[in-house]
Amino acid sequence: MRKNCRIWWPKQLSSTKPSLYNLLFGWFVPCSSDSLDIVVAFASNRESSSYLQSRLLEILHSTNGNMHVSLQDKSKFSLLGQCRACLSNGQVFYEGVEEDDLRKSGTYSVDGITECCRQWSSGCCNLDGLLEQCRQTCIESDYWIELTYDSFHLPAWGVCWIPKLHHIHWNGELVSHCDIHVIFYETPTYGAHHFSLRFWNSSVLGKTSLKEPQWVDELQQKQPLNDLDTVILAINSATAAKKVFERNDGFKRSSPNGPIIWMFCTFMWHILAMSMASLSTLFYIFIQFSHSFLNFGSQSWVYSASAKAFSNTWVNVQIRCCQVLYWPVFLQDNDLRSQSSVDCAEKVALLKHSMWSSLVVDIIMGDFIGLALLLxxxxxxxxxxxxxxxxxxxxxxxxxxxxxxxxxxxxxxxxxxxxxxxxxxxxxxxxxxxxxxxxxxxxxxxxxxxxxxxxxxxxxxxxxxxxxxxxxxxxxxxxxxxxxxxxxxxxxxxxxxxxxxxxxxxxxxxxxxxxxxxxxxxxxxxxxxxxxxxxxxxxxxxxxxxxxxxxxxxxxxxxxxxxxxxxxxxTPYIKIVLRLIKPRRFPSGIWFEIIACHNNSSDSPWSAFIDKNSLPFEEAPERVDMNRMISSSLISILHSNYLSIGQMVLPHYRKAFSGVSRSHFATSVFGLLSGKKVASTLGATLPSTMPWLFIPYKEYWCLCRNSILACMVDCN
Incomplete structure (x- = not known):
């Protein structure tokens, strides 16, 4: 059977001028004996990374240890291979790299380039030191890939260079001819965008009957053609892997531009943190005093009668007290593992900011209504x-x-x-x-x-x-x-x-x-x-x-x-605000936009270009038969669908009113007709209360201030 290989390639690597030698880092995700997904997280210039050779295996092991646990179980972060310029007769195959640029690298000459091309055409080009040892380790264990760059000028898609397969070491076998699908993706970043396979109504679609047909069981037992869950998780972890790799590599960022503006913003943020901490501490002192006073008379019959008469008020007071007490605790970033994936980081951030956003919106609405009542x-x-x-x-x-x-x-x-x-x-x-x-x-x-x-x-x-x-x-x-x-x-x-x-x-x-x-x-x-x-x-x-x-x-x-x-x-207020500002932070499913395919019968390397306006894939991406279109090579771009505000808010309302159903209304109508007692409340679900929190006032003030300052670090 012909082997299939999908290369998930960051679009940023193909939108800028490539280097002569690039080492590729990412994940191999094997799906079957004839199907392989290669997720490229980032590329590192071989010359600029030559000093890390002595610590390469240690850095790879450390980077893999910081990834998501589910990703570690499915695949291991490793050195995938290398991507080089394909040269012939002393000339650069792709435009944009001249001989002067090669001489400036310090290690290459025109004669050396010709010799390197001869080695490249015969097989893998030898690397230096521990890089060669790592390559041999990868080849002996599972996989190793050798790629070349090919010119591909399509400014509309932001793609100027594409990777072209030279050969793959596939489980000890040298493979140079296989079906290749190059998928360009935009590297996910926190606060910008990420990818997700989840649909907003996936829980409804997942419900099945108790007794399934036999063909459904047989279909579920078959091995899937690709493991998209692992691939999307790896793509969402690409940015985190690059940061951990650069941190272990000793990479230092340049100082930010505009130090005066930066210092002013930092000063204003500290002022905001101290103001909010002082205001929250005043509420905290009042709540603690009221709690002590109520505990003093909690055994009297007046307290019991008041609790029954004002049951709704008492429940909402408890919820508000828990929100005031715990919002700085929720705002603290204690889950370091969530930073390994952009998807997990987004979920943790939304959960972290949901409590204080609900508190702020409730107080703002209360201020408007309260001022109107006073006037x-x-x-x-x-x-x-x-x-x-x-x-x-x-x-x-x-x-x-x-x-x-x-x-x-x-x-x-x-x-x-x-x-x-x-x-x-x-x-x-x-x-x-x-x-x-x-x-x-x-x-x-x-x-x-x-x-x-x-x-x-x-x-x-x-x-x-x-x-x-x-x-x-x-x-x-x-x-x-x-x-x-x-x-x-x-x-x-x-x-x-x-x-x-x-x-x-x-x-x-x-x-x-x-x-x-x-x-x-x-x-x-x-x-x-x-x-x-x-x-x-x-x-x-x-x-x-x-x-x-x-x-x-x-x-x-x-x-x-x-x-x-x-x-x-x-109501998820923070989600609605972020959805209006950046809708790409709420993906729901993926789809592929095909931009070119390679036909074996044609002479040109990229003979069949697909017009974007005539693509049926954009209208109904689920109807495209990918196997029918792929002959030898296929180029496509990964896109996401996004949730609408209604699709995003509806699950929260369903959860809040989960206790209200048709049977509830039918029971109420029957009770009214028969003279039975009918519930006077709707039975909607309110936020759960948490144990009472009591810490010294100064410590609570510091906790509020540090929580707001931690948000400034997250924004950076």
């Missing part, structure tokens, strides 16, 4: 008072009086309607009397709510509003609870009497209806009970429907605020 406190207080008065007098009282008469022409039981109506009116009157005393302090509650929003963000006052709505409408929920008990018990009795007439009995152990022989007395008593209960059911149903509508409207209002709180917590 319009009196108008808001007047509107709420008028709304409470209108809903009490115009809606509830008039509604109860209407139900006590002949509502919509229905003739109800006068006595039962009078009893239920009087109970409702008395409870509404009690609430109105209490509201007169509470309403005088309501303006102070609005101001406190505004200050709370300014200091702690929007979620805590929103949760407090939910709890206050529940307390302010306690009379409605109490009346609905009493009417629902009467309504549900009446339905249960009617259902049991109906089963009595049918000769059936409910078996609670087996959860089914069984036949049962009732006596005549039981039938007579059942008939006497069934008739009045059935005639009283419309009266009870009318009152139940009225208070159910009121209670459901209140519950929907609270659920709407709960949805707002969950959306504020679940």
């Amino acid at each position: 319009h406190t009196e108008s808001v207080c007047s509107w709420v008072s008028n709304f409470a008065s209108d809903s009490t007098n115009e809606l509830m009282r008039s509604g109860c009086v209407w139900l006590m008469g002949v509502p919509a022409g229905f003739k109800l039981n006068t006595e039962l309607a009078g009893v239920l109506g009087m109970i409702s009116l008395n409870m509404i009157q009690i609430w109105s009397t209490l509201w007169i005393f509470v309403g005088t302090f309501f303006i102070y509650f609005i101001k406190g709510l505004a200050i709370l929003a300014i200091l702690f963000g929007l979620t805590i006052p929103s949760a407090l509003v939910i709890d206050m709505i529940a307390i302010a409408t306690l009379h409605v929920s109490t009346l609905h609870w009493l009417i629902s008990i009467l309504y549900s018990q009446q339905l249960h009795v009617l259902a049991a009497l109906w089963r009595l007439f049918r000769g059936r009995k409910w078996n609670p152990l087996r959860q089914r209806l069984d036949s049962f022989d009732y006596t005549v007395k039981q039938h007579v008593v059942g008939s006497l009970l069934f008739t009045p209960l059935l005639l009283l059911l419309p009266t009870t149903s009318v009152f139940y429907i009225f208070f159910t509508i009121l209670n459901t409207a209140i519950g929907l209002s609270c659920m709407f605020i709960e949805v707002i709180i969950s959306v504020i917590h679940a």
Whole structure:
């Protein structure tokens, strides 16, 4: 079988003038006995790296040890081979390198070039010292590749030079003729772009049936033609491998341009770090004092009753306290292994910055809402008072009086309607009397709510509003609870009497209806009970429907605020901002843009160029048959698809509302129709709380400052 080799080549090596000799470093990823992927991470000039020969094996071992664990298991970072200029008759085969450039190298002459070409045409050219030993080690173990440069001027793709295969040492076999696929890729860098095979809805696509066909198992057992996961991981690790290699090589970077601007930016960053650390420490002191005060009275019944009455507020306060306490801890960069791959570094960075970004956005929204409440406190207080008065007098009282008469022409039981109506009116009157005393302090509650929003963000006052709505409408929920008990018990009795007439009995152990022989007395008593209960059911149903509508409207209002709180917590603000600025940081799948292919029947080295405008591969890259297009050599460029903002945000919202489903709504509707208790909350998932953190104030200030300064180092 003809061997296939894919060379993943950095585009930067082909966009600039190449050196005469380049040593290639990267990974060999064998897929099968006839398929090989060669991932070139970077190239090093042989002359400039001659002094590292004594430490080459040590540097390669150290660089490989700093790579991702999954990559170390699949492939080893090594010296791949060399890429040289192909010379003949003392002339450079490719344009751009003259004899003067060769003489300036200090070790080459025209006669030496001719001799070198003779050695090159006969096989591998001998290297010096430990490089030759490393080459022999690579050849004896697995692989070694020899490449040449070929001129290929395509400015539209940013490619001026391409690697051309001379021969490969493939498991002890010298291979000079095989199908070659050269894939140019842009080297991934942190904060710019990387590659990923994951799709945003991969979890949905991965769901399969419990019983799969036999051909699916057989297909999964077959060895894949290429290991794209390892290849993409190696490409994402190319930059880290180059940095580790240069650090071990003693490579030093030049000083940055503009030292004055750099010093000014550093000074301003330190000022920002100290300011944010001081502000966070003030919050930290206040939170620690409040926590100590609450622990002092946690055993009293007042604390327990307050925790139940303000359960939503308490949960959001705990979340906010954990965010304030732990954001500098999360901002610390303690995962050194994540720097081995750009993909891992991006994931860690997004996770690291998600907490403080959510905290900042929540506080900013709280500042806007809090300032608006402070500026319009009196108008808001007047509107709420008028709304409470209108809903009490115009809606509830008039509604109860209407139900006590002949509502919509229905003739109800006068006595039962009078009893239920009087109970409702008395409870509404009690609430109105209490509201007169509470309403005088309501303006102070609005101001406190505004200050709370300014200091702690929007979620805590929103949760407090939910709890206050529940307390302010306690009379409605109490009346609905009493009417629902009467309504549900009446339905249960009617259902049991109906089963009595049918000769059936409910078996609670087996959860089914069984036949049962009732006596005549039981039938007579059942008939006497069934008739009045059935005639009283419309009266009870009318009152139940009225208070159910009121209670459901209140519950929907609270659920709407709960949805707002969950959306504020679940929205990935840092991802949205980065997606708007740099969409390439969020890849989702890869595709290949074919730019040229080599035909064996043609005379020119690159006979078939593919027009970019006529490529079907850009429209539907998954439909292109790569094997049909590859005859001997193929040149393509690696591209990425990118997530849209909706595709990026939707998984976070799905996770936040994972507890809400169709069955939840069906259960709620059934509970409303049958008079059962219905959950008053939506059940959305909130961020988890963490153990309480208590360290000295000075140490916490230093932790906040060092965390912000660490971000400046990451930006560098």
